[in-house]
Amino acid sequence: MTDRTAEYFAGPARRRMHLLPSGFAATIRLDLRRPDRMDRWYLTLGEDEFSFRRDGEREADLVIAADGEVFDRLVAGEDPTTAALRNEITYRGPPLIMIYFERLLPGPPDSHGPERVPGRGGGDHGR
16 A cells, blocks of 8 residues: 555655745654554754654654555645534644644645745745
């Protein structure tokens, strides 16, 4: 069986890093419940860093928990807010990091955003 979540964060998610604000850095732990196991992944984001791996126990700025099947749907384009409203996904940590994390997800297959707007977001405040 293919793990869509691992495949997505190993490749396509990296191409969305430009959607994060300049200077943003965080470690996000994903706890994904699979039928026969618990997968614990660490996503480390920074100015020049993007890694997604299972190694070790470490501190995380944000912890997201869901069934693996739910996360596989998120990386296929399902809206994470809808999943949260259905109580299919939970998180512990700063809401702002969760919002930035959502920018790494693809959104619906027919979507065209989000895109960075010059002078808005991204921490440059119009400078």
